[in-house]
Amino acid sequence: MNGRPQIETVEAFGMKKHNPKPATGRPTIKTLSILTGFSIATISKALHDSPVVTQETKDAIRKAAAQVGYEASLRGMSLRTGLTYQIAVLMPVPSETEFEWDGVEYTQILSGISLALEGSPYRLAVHVVRDAEDGLEVARRIVIQGIADGVIFSGIRAQDARIDYLIEVGFPFATMGRCRSPLQYAHVDVDSEWAAYAATQRLIAGGHRRIALINPDPVLSYALDRIDGFRRAFSEADLADCDDLIVAGDLTARFGKSSALALRSQGEPPTGFVCVNESTTLGVLAGLRELGLTVGVDADVIAYDDINVSAYFSPPLTTLYLPVAQLGQRLGSFLLRRLAGEETSALAEVFRPELLVRQADRLVGGH
Amino acid sequence: MNGRPQIETVEAFGMKKHNPKPATGRPTIKTLSILTGFSIATISKALHDSPVVTQETKDAIRKAAAQVGYEASLRGMSLRTGLTYQIAVLMPVPSETEFEWDGVEYTQILSGISLALEGSPYRLAVHVVRDAEDGLEVARRIVIQGIADGVIFSGIRAQDARIDYLIEVGFPFATMGRCRSPLQYAHVDVDSEWAAYAATQRLIAGGHRRIALINPDPVLSYALDRIDGFRRAFSEADLADCDDLIVAGDLTARFGKSSALALRSQGEPPTGFVCVNESTTLGVLAGLRELGLTVGVDADVIAYDDINVSAYFSPPLTTLYLPVAQLGQRLGSFLLRRLAGEETSALAEVFRPELLVRQADRLVGGH
DNA sequence: CGGCCCGTTGAAATCGTTTTTATTTGGCGC
DNA sequence: GCGCCAAATAAAAACGATTTCAACGGGCCG
Numbered sequence: 001m002n003g004r005p006q007i008e009t010v011e012a013f014g015m016k017k018h019n020p021k022p023a024t025g026r027p028t029i030k031t032l033s034i035l036t037g038f039s040i041a042t043i044s045k046a047l048h049d050s051p052v053v054t055q056e057t058k059d060a061i062r063k064a065a066a067q068v069g070y071e072a073s074l075r076g077m078s079l080r081t082g083l084t085y086q087i088a089v090l091m092p093v094p095s096e097t098e099f100e101w102d103g104v105e106y107t108q109i110l111s112g113i114s115l116a117l118e119g120s121p122y123r124l125a126v127h128v129v130r131d132a133e134d135g136l137e138v139a140r141r142i143v144i145q146g147i148a149d150g151v152i153f154s155g156i157r158a159q160d161a162r163i164d165y166l167i168e169v170g171f172p173f174a175t176m177g178r179c180r181s182p183l184q185y186a187h188v189d190v191d192s193e194w195a196a197y198a199a200t201q202r203l204i205a206g207g208h209r210r211i212a213l214i215n216p217d218p219v220l221s222y223a224l225d226r227i228d229g230f231r232r233a234f235s236e237a238d239l240a241d242c243d244d245l246i247v248a249g250d251l252t253a254r255f256g257k258s259s260a261l262a263l264r265s266q267g268e269p270p271t272g273f274v275c276v277n278e279s280t281t282l283g284v285l286a287g288l289r290e291l292g293l294t295v296g297v298d299a300d301v302i303a304y305d306d307i308n309v310s311a312y313f314s315p316p317l318t319t320l321y322l323p324v325a326q327l328g329q330r331l332g333s334f335l336l337r338r339l340a341g342e343e344t345s346a347l348a349e350v351f352r353p354e355l356l357v358r359q360a361d362r363l364v365g366g367h
Numbered sequence: 368m369n370g371r372p373q374i375e376t377v378e379a380f381g382m383k384k385h386n387p388k389p390a391t392g393r394p395t396i397k398t399l400s401i402l403t404g405f406s407i408a409t410i411s412k413a414l415h416d417s418p419v420v421t422q423e424t425k426d427a428i429r430k431a432a433a434q435v436g437y438e439a440s441l442r443g444m445s446l447r448t449g450l451t452y453q454i455a456v457l458m459p460v461p462s463e464t465e466f467e468w469d470g471v472e473y474t475q476i477l478s479g480i481s482l483a484l485e486g487s488p489y490r491l492a493v494h495v496v497r498d499a500e501d502g503l504e505v506a507r508r509i510v511i512q513g514i515a516d517g518v519i520f521s522g523i524r525a526q527d528a529r530i531d532y533l534i535e536v537g538f539p540f541a542t543m544g545r546c547r548s549p550l551q552y553a554h555v556d557v558d559s560e561w562a563a564y565a566a567t568q569r570l571i572a573g574g575h576r577r578i579a580l581i582n583p584d585p586v587l588s589y590a591l592d593r594i595d596g597f598r599r600a601f602s603e604a605d606l607a608d609c610d611d612l613i614v615a616g617d618l619t620a621r622f623g624k625s626s627a628l629a630l631r632s633q634g635e636p637p638t639g640f641v642c643v644n645e646s647t648t649l650g651v652l653a654g655l656r657e658l659g660l661t662v663g664v665d666a667d668v669i670a671y672d673d674i675n676v677s678a679y680f681s682p683p684l685t686t687l688y689l690p691v692a693q694l695g696q697r698l699g700s701f702l703l704r705r706l707a708g709e710e711t712s713a714l715a716e717v718f719r720p721e722l723l724v725r726q727a728d729r730l731v732g733g734h
Numbered sequence: 735c736g737g738c739c740c741g742t743t744g745a746a747a748t749c750g751t752t753t754t755t756a757t758t759t760g761g762c763g764c
Numbered sequence: 765g766c767g768c769c770a771a772a773t774a775a776a777a778a779c780g781a782t783t784t785c786a787a788c789g790g791g792c793c794g
Contacts, residue, residue: 026513028750039774044752054772071512075446076750079779084442086492093478107473111460114495123514124493125453128481145438146393147490253679279676286679309646312620312653314681395780406744411782419742443780446749 027068028076035064047072074121086125087335088148089113090135092155093128105277105324109176112328113152120336122149129153132219136161143171150174150335158221174335174347176327179221186334186347188327192222195320195353196229199274199302202318202355204237206300208272212245212263214256214280223248230274245270256283257290264291275303278310278319285313296359305356320353327351394435395443402431414439441488453492454702455515456480457502459522460495472644472691476543479695480519487703489516496520499586503528510538517541517702523554525588541702541714543694546588553701553714555694559589562687562720563596566641566669569685569722571604573667575639579612579630581623581647590615597641612637623650624657631658642670645677645686652680663726672723687720694718 029040036043038061046053046061064070074085091106114124125148129135135153139162142148149172153162156177166173167183174186196213203211213230216223227246234241245263249255256275260283263270275281281303285295293299296315303310305319334347396407403410405428413420413428431437441452458473481491492515496502502520506529509515516539520529523544533540534550541553563580570578580597583590594613601608612630616622623642627650630637642648648670652662660666663682670677672686701714 026511030750040751041753041775042773045773048752052772057772073513073750075442075449075451076779077752079442079446079749079781080751080753082442082779086490089493091474091477091481093481107458110458110477110493111495114458114460114493123453126456126477126481126491126493128478144393146440146442253676257679282676282679286681286683289681309620309649312624312649314653314656316653396782397780407781408745408783409743412743415782421742424742440780443749444782446751446780447782449749 026073027070028073029070031068032061032064032070035068036061082146083149084146085121085123086148087113087117087122087332088125088127088142088151090129090138090151090153091126092135093130108324109154109328109331112325112330113332115325116329116332116336122336122339124332132157132160132162136165139165139173143169150339152176152331152335156221157219158224160221172335172338174331174338176331177221180224184344186338186344188331188334188348189350190222190322190327191350191352192225193229193232195304196226196274197233198229198355199320200230200233200272201237203272203274203300203302204233204239206272208270208300209239210245210268210270211242211272211274212247212259212270213242214259214273214275214284215246215248216251216276218248226274226276242270251277251279253279253283253286256280256285257287258283260284260287261291264288264293271299273299273301275301277304278313281310281317282313300359304353310356311358316358318359319356321356322351322353393440394437395440396437398435399428399431399437402435403428444488449513450516451513452488452490453515454480454484454489454699455492455494455509455518457496457505457518457520458493459502460497475691476521476695476698479692479697480699482692483696483699483703489703489706499524499527499529503532506533506540510536517706519543519698519702523588524586525591527588539702539705541698541705543698544588547591551711553705553711555698555701555715556717557589557689557694558717558719559592560596560599562671563593563641564600565596565722566687567597567600567639568604570639570641570667570669571600571606573639575637575667576606577612577635577637578609578639578641579614579626579637580609581626581640581642581651582613582615583618583643585615593641593643609637618644618646620646620650620653623647623652624654625650627651627654628658631655631660638666640666640668642668644671645680648677648684649680667726671720677723678725683725685726686723688723689718689720 029043032043033040038046038057042053042057043061046058047065049058078084089110091110110124110126117124127138127142129138132155135155139151139153142151143166151166151171151173152175153173154176156163156175156179158180160179163175163179163181163183163185167185174188176188178187178189200211200213213226215226218224218227230246231241231243247259247263249259256279259280260273264287273284275284281301284301288295288299295301301317303317303319305321308321310317310319330349338344338347396410399410400407405413405424409420409424410428413425414432416425445451456477458477477491477493484491494505494509496505499522502522506518506520509518510533518533518538518540519542520540521543523530523542523546525547527546530542530546530548530550530552534552541555543555545554545556567578567580580593582593585591585594597613598608598610614626614630616626623646626647627640631654640651642651648668651668655662655666662668668684670684670686672688675688677684677686697716705711705714
C-alpha cells in the first residue's frame with residue numbers, strides 16, 4: 001500500500017507528526033484519528049464516502065466510528081460549512097384578543113414536519129410570528145443572520161411578500177398554500193376551489209338556493225380559491241349566485257356565531273352554510289341554535305374537518321376531511337429534497353379533501 | 368493610556384502583528400477588530416462587558432458594533448462554549464389512531480414559550496415524542512449528544528423517569544406539571560386538586576349526588592391530583608364517595624362519548640360529570656344527547672376550558688379557565704432563569720384555574 | 735533610580751469540522 | 765536505475781467566537 005500511516009516508525013524518530021490529543025468525553029474526529037491511526041482529514045473524507053479514500057480505509061474508519069458511537073458534532077460542521085441544520089417554521093401566534101381555537105391544527109402540522117425530518121440532521125425550530133408582515137420580518141432575519149437553512153410557512157396570501165423575497169434571494173423554503181403569482185417553489189396545498197365547490201354543490205343538490213360562505217380574510221390565497229369554487233357551483237347549476245352571502249373574518253367560533261346571526265337577519269337569509277373550519281362551524285351552530293333554528297331541518301352546514309370533532313357536534317356534520325399531519329410531513333420532505341438540490345418543479349402536491357358524509361344535507365324545512 | 372493599539376506604528380515597521388483579514392459578508396468580530404484597531408480578544412471582552420476593559424474602549428467598540436450591525440455568530444459561540452442556544456420542547460405527537468383534538472393546546476404552550484425566549488439568544492426546537500418512554504429516550508439523546516441546553520416537557524407522571532434522569536445528570540429543564548416525588552426542579556403546574564374539588568363541590572351544591580369523573584390515565588400526576596380533589600369534595604360534604612364513577616382514558620371526544628354511554632347504563636348512573644378538557648366534554652355531550660338526555664335538565668357537566676370554545680357548546684358550559692399561553696411563557700422564563708444559574712427553588716408556580724360560570728349546574732330533573 | 739505590580743491590551747490556543755494543498759510512496763516506462 | 769505520475773494520505777488553514785496567558789507601559793515603593 002502506498003500512503004499508509006506508519007505511526008510507530010514516526011514516533012520512533014520522536015517526530016511530532018500526526019499526534020492529536022486524546023479526546024475526553026464525546027468521541028470526535030480526533031478520537032477516531034487516534035484509534036485508527038489515520039489523520040482527521042482522511043477520517044472526514046472516509047465518513048463522507050469520498051472517492052479518494054480506499055475502501056479498506058473506509059471500512060476500518062467506519063468500524064471504529066461505529067464502535068465508539070461517533071456522531072459528527074453539528075457545532076463543528078455548522079461553523080465550517082455555514083449551515084445551521086435548522087428548519088425554521090413560522091408559526092402564527094394567536095393575537096392577544098383572539099385565543100379561541102386559533103391555530104389548533106398547527107400541532108399536527110408540526111408533528112408531520114418533525115416526522116419528515118427524522119433521520120436527517122435537520123431540526124425543527126419554531127419561530128412565532130404575529131401576522132404576515134411580521135412573518136416577512138422574521139424571514140428576513142432568518143436569511144440575513146443565517147438562522148436556519150430553510151423556512152416553512154403557511155397563511156399564504158394571493159400576493160405574498162415572503163414568497164417574493166425568498167425567491168429573490170434564493171433561500172430554500174416550502175409553503176402550505178400557493179400564492180396567485182406564477183412562481184416556482186416547493187409547496188403543498190389543499191384544493192380549496194374544489195372543496196368549496198363540492199360543498200356548495202352538495203347543498204344545492206339538497207335543494208338549498210341561498211347559501212352562505214363563511215370565509216377567511218380574502219387576502220389569503222385559499223380564501224379566493226374558495227370563492228371561485230363557491231361561484232362555480234352556482235354557475236354550473238345555472239343558479240343566481242349568492243355573492244351577497246360571502247362573509248370574511250378570522251377563524252374563531254365567535255366569528256362563526258356573529259356571522260350566522262347577521263346573515264339570518266337579512267332579507268333573504270341563507271339555509272345552507274359552507275364553513276371554513278370546525279371552530280367557525282361550532283360558532284355557526286351556536287348562532288343558529290340561538291335563533292331557534294334546527295340544523296338538518298331549518299338549515300344545513302358543511303365544513304372543513306381540521307381536528308376531527310365534527311362527528312360529535314350536534315348534530316354530527318358532513319365535513320371535508322384533511323390529513324393535516326400528512327400535509328405537514330410532505331411539506332417537510334419537500335423542503336429536505338429542496339435542500340438536497342432537487343428542482344422545485346417536482347416539489348408540489350395538491351390534496352383534495354375527502355368528503356365525510358354524516359348528514360343528508362337536504363333541505364327539509366323552508367326558511 | 369497604556370496598552371492602546373498603535374496600528375500605524377506597527378505597520379510602519381512592516382510587522383505582521385494584529386492584522387486580521389478583511390471580512391466579507393456579515394460582520395464578524397474581525398470586522399470590528401479592523402474597524403476599531405483593537406484585537407479580537409478585546410472586542411470579545413468589551414462586548415461581554417468584562418471589567419478588564421476600559422470604559423472608553425467599550426464605548427468605541429460598541430459604537431462600531433452598532434454601526435455595522437454586528438451580531439455575534441451563534442455558530443462560533445456554540446463551538447467554543449459548548450452551548451447550543453437551543454431549548455428543546457418535547458411535543459407529544461398524537462398516536463396513529465387517535466387524531467382527535469389531541470394536543471391542540473400545544474400551539475398555545477409553544478407560543479408562550481417562544482414569547483419568553485424572545486430577546487434571549489435561545490431558540491425553540493420542537494422534538495416530537497410518541498409517549499413517555501420515547502420522551503426519556505429523546506431526553507437522553509439531547510443530553511448525551513448535546514443537542515440543546517435545556518428541555519421543557521409536560522405529561523408528567525406520578526413517578527417520572529425523565530425528571531429522575533435529568534436531575535441525576537444535572538441537566539437544566541422545566542416541566543409543565545409536578546411528579547409526586549419530593550424533588551427540586553423548575554416547573555409550572557395547575558392546581559388540579561383544587562380544580563377537581565371546586566368542580567365537584569359545585570355539582571354537589573347543585574344537588575348532584577352521583578358524579579362521574581372523566582379522567583386521564585392515572586399514571587399521570589395530575590390525574591391523581593384530580594382524584595384527590597374529587598374525593599375531598601365528597602368527604603367534606605359528608606357524602607358517600609363516587610369512586611365507582613371514576614373513569615380514565617385518553618383525552619379524545621370518542622372517549623368522552625363512550626364513557627358517558629357506559630356510565631349512564633350503570634345501576635346508579637351519574638347526573639353530574641366532571642370532565643378533563645373540552646374535547647372529552649364534547650364527547651360526553653354527544654353521548655348524553657344520544658341517550659335523549661338534556662344537559663341542564665337531566666345532567667350537568669363541568670370542564671376544563673383549554674381552548675375557549677365551551678361558550679359555544681350546546682348548552683354553553685361552566686368551565687375552569689386556564690391561560691395556557693401564559694403557563695407556557697412562565698415555563699420558558701423559568702428555564703431561562705435556570706440556565707442563568709438561578710436556584711430551582713424559586714422557579715415554581717402553581718396556577719389555580721378561574722371558574723367561568725355559564726350555567727346554573729343545578730340539578731333540575733332527577734335521574 | 736530600579737524593580738515590581740497592576741491595569742490594559744494583544745497573541746495564541748481552542749472548540750470540531752471541512753477543504754485545499756502538500757507529502758509520501760509505489761509503480762511504471764525508458 | 766532514474767524520474768515521473770498517480771494514488772493515498774497527512775498537514776494546515778479556515779469557520780467565529782472565548783479564554784488563557786503573555787506583553788507592555790506607568791505608577792509606586794524602597
